[in-house]
Amino acid sequence: MPTTYLEAIREGLWEEMERDANVFLIGEDIATYGGAFKVTAGFVEKFGEMRVVDTPISESAIVGASIGASLMGLRAVAEMQFSDFITCGFDQIVNFAAKCRYRWNAPVPMVVRAPSGGGIHGGPFHSQNPEMWFVRTPGLKVVTPATAYDAKGLIKSAIRDNDPVLFFEHKGLYRRIKEDLPPEPYTVPIGKARIAREGRDLSIITYGAMVWVALEAAGKLAEEAIEVEVVDLRTLLPLDRKTVCESAKKTSKVLLLHEDTRTGGMAGELAATLTETVWDDLDGPIVRVTAPDTPVPFSPPLEEAFLPNAEKVIEKARWLFRY
Amino acid sequence: MSTAELIVPPTRTQDAGPAEIARKCLYYMCQMREVEDRIERKLYRQGKIVGGVYVGRGQEAVSVGTAVLAAPEDVLFPSHRDMAALLIRGVTPGQVFAQYMGRVGGVTRGKDGNMHMGDLKLNIVSIISAMAASVPVAAGAALALRYQAKNHIVFCYFGDGATSRGDWHEGLNFAAVQKLPVVYICNNNQYAYSTPVARQMSCANVADRGPAYGIPVEIVDGNDVLAVHEAGRRAVEHARAGKGPYLLECKTFRMTGHSAHDAADYVPKHLWDEWAKLDPITRLEARMRDQGWATEAELDALHARIRGEVDEAVAWAEKSPYPDPATLLEDVYEAW
Numbered sequence: 001m002p003t004t005y006l007e008a009i010r011e012g013l014w015e016e017m018e019r020d021a022n023v024f025l026i027g028e029d030i031a032t033y034g035g036a037f038k039v040t041a042g043f044v045e046k047f048g049e050m051r052v053v054d055t056p057i058s059e060s061a062i063v064g065a066s067i068g069a070s071l072m073g074l075r076a077v078a079e080m081q082f083s084d085f086i087t088c089g090f091d092q093i094v095n096f097a098a099k100c101r102y103r104w105n106a107p108v109p110m111v112v113r114a115p116s117g118g119g120i121h122g123g124p125f126h127s128q129n130p131e132m133w134f135v136r137t138p139g140l141k142v143v144t145p146a147t148a149y150d151a152k153g154l155i156k157s158a159i160r161d162n163d164p165v166l167f168f169e170h171k172g173l174y175r176r177i178k179e180d181l182p183p184e185p186y187t188v189p190i191g192k193a194r195i196a197r198e199g200r201d202l203s204i205i206t207y208g209a210m211v212w213v214a215l216e217a218a219g220k221l222a223e224e225a226i227e228v229e230v231v232d233l234r235t236l237l238p239l240d241r242k243t244v245c246e247s248a249k250k251t252s253k254v255l256l257l258h259e260d261t262r263t264g265g266m267a268g269e270l271a272a273t274l275t276e277t278v279w280d281d282l283d284g285p286i287v288r289v290t291a292p293d294t295p296v297p298f299s300p301p302l303e304e305a306f307l308p309n310a311e312k313v314i315e316k317a318r319w320l321f322r323y
Numbered sequence: 324m325s326t327a328e329l330i331v332p333p334t335r336t337q338d339a340g341p342a343e344i345a346r347k348c349l350y351y352m353c354q355m356r357e358v359e360d361r362i363e364r365k366l367y368r369q370g371k372i373v374g375g376v377y378v379g380r381g382q383e384a385v386s387v388g389t390a391v392l393a394a395p396e397d398v399l400f401p402s403h404r405d406m407a408a409l410l411i412r413g414v415t416p417g418q419v420f421a422q423y424m425g426r427v428g429g430v431t432r433g434k435d436g437n438m439h440m441g442d443l444k445l446n447i448v449s450i451i452s453a454m455a456a457s458v459p460v461a462a463g464a465a466l467a468l469r470y471q472a473k474n475h476i477v478f479c480y481f482g483d484g485a486t487s488r489g490d491w492h493e494g495l496n497f498a499a500v501q502k503l504p505v506v507y508i509c510n511n512n513q514y515a516y517s518t519p520v521a522r523q524m525s526c527a528n529v530a531d532r533g534p535a536y537g538i539p540v541e542i543v544d545g546n547d548v549l550a551v552h553e554a555g556r557r558a559v560e561h562a563r564a565g566k567g568p569y570l571l572e573c574k575t576f577r578m579t580g581h582s583a584h585d586a587a588d589y590v591p592k593h594l595w596d597e598w599a600k601l602d603p604i605t606r607l608e609a610r611m612r613d614q615g616w617a618t619e620a621e622l623d624a625l626h627a628r629i630r631g632e633v634d635e636a637v638a639w640a641e642k643s644p645y646p647d648p649a650t651l652l653e654d655v656y657e658a659w
Binding site for chain 2: 055064067074092100101102104105106138238
């Protein structure tokens with residue numbers, strides 16, 4: 001029976017809590033209520049209030065307490081109700097958690113789960129993709145799974161990791177995608193991209209929900225005999241530069257795609273990396289398809305115009321293919 | 324370095340008699356004063372210190388009177404004016420000097436400076452520069468201690484200025500809701516950098532904020548180390564008994580600027596004069612003489628001993644090398 005993206009995260013959390021008594025959950029409305037998206041429904045009944053801790057509306061306290069508990073040998077998994085609220089715990093993440101190991105050799109094996117992304121008509125404060133605020137903070141790891149398989153494997157790796165990991169789960173994927181998962185336990189390594197579709201003409205490098213947009217575009221472009229390779233980054237920090245550059249060398253043309261806004265987005269870092277590393281192998285300019293530099297708008301026609309989609313990708317890809 | 328044998332063992336004073344407590348407190352107050360005087364008034368002026376210097380001159384009784392109560396397994400979160408909490412735990416003066424000079428021998432190996440010192444082996448968690456950021460982290464440490472069914476508690480230190488930050492309020496509220504074993508120790512030294520308490524808050528005392536969170540509070544003369552110790556003992560017993568957090572406000576005064584570069588001209592002269600008469604070391608020594616707990620000769624010997632230890636520690640730190648630039652990229656992650 002296929003497992004949804006949401007169920008995959010839930011399974012990963014459950015298995016790790018069964019495997020390691022040091023793992024505990026902390027966040028708003030996660031215990032009795034089971035979380036705003038019900039990812040942790042049933043957990044408090046199984047693992048008890050000491051391991052599934054409901055908190056006041058205090059994101060800084062949630063992250064801070066996760067750091068403190070992790071310094072003492074536990075493995076905290078904090079839930080931000082929406083990734084948009086992670087700003088309220090920003091200092092704890094970028095100044096406290098990220099720098100402990102470098103400053104005084106103190107590991108912070110903590111995970112912050114952050115439901116992110118648009119397409120659900122959530123408006124400016126329930127739709128953002130705040131990953132780049134953290135990708136430029138050394139000491140953190142940033143994970144953005146696109147599939148149910150990776151969501152489960154990566155949440156397990158994040159929990160076992162001895163550094164602070166931000167886990168951006170795309171809430172638009174929660175119940176929309178599903179696949180059959182292996183019955184046996186498995187993990188997916190942090191820091192490794194994957195080739196989501198092989199192709200020879202052009203590489204689309206993307207992550208999160210946009211992997212599905214890229215695959216949709218690739219399917220349609222194949223009908224025009226344009227063979228697109230789709231690279232799913234899976235982890236943004238540390239970035240798998242090797243896989244990105246190998247794909248670019250193979251196809252010679254690169255389209256960078258993300259749901260996040262344009263300026264300072266992941267595409268900029270990828271473009272610089274490609275220019276530094278595989279410039280001589282490229283046969284065209286590096287192009288970007290991203291959201292524009294605006295807040296995420298609320299009304300459906302506005303949000304539709306804001307979000308990248310397959311049509312926008314296809315248009316750019318055709319242009320690049322013919323370049 | 325041989326300072327280990329010179330330092331009073333880091334056992335707690337919970338059950339000690341008053342003379343023993345006084346002797347121990349005097350040792351650490353004098354050690355803190357000597358170490359910080361050496362940093363602020365000598366090494367800084369000689370250009371040997373890298374970066375800022377933040378000392379707790381005049382408020383030594385706060386960290387000493389409380390930290391001597393801690394069991395080795397209790398977890399300490401010192402603020403930047405609680406040097407004695409580090410020394411009592413076993414951080415050596417040599418490590419402190421090396422830290423301030425940016426040397427490998429410093430607690431953070433040159434990766435961070437001044438009072439940003441932490442060591443998990445000693446159960447000390449390092450502060451960061453954002454005031455009160457440690458307060459929610461302290462709650463998390465207490466959460467872990469409770470989950471691990473350890474009867475240990477957390478000592479969380481901060482100044483009056485830190486209580487204006489949201490982190491302070493979030494941290495206290497969460498700890499109170501969860502009834503976590505945290506002792507909050509506020510050194511109310513009247514100034515947050517240049518801003519007096521009256522410009523930080525409209526209540527008279529930091530302790531006035533405790534009841535809003537359902538936390539018991541106590542205000543104590545922060546320049547009387549034995550009074551701090553007594554109040555601290557009540558706070559520790561409360562937290563260790565599982566009754567939840569306790570807020571101890573120690574009224575004191577920062578007998579220096581915010582940092583070594585700050586002449587603190589904004590402090591009225593009469594305040595310096597009034598608080599100078601309340602110096603915690605002078606007061607404890609007078610008490611010890613009056614009670615017959617120490618003779619003048621013994622006190623002189625103590626000061627001489629500490630000066631000698633500190634001389635030795637400075638020499639050790641000056642011999643410690645600067646970090647190799649090749650270590651720049653190390654320790655960002657467990658494995659990179």
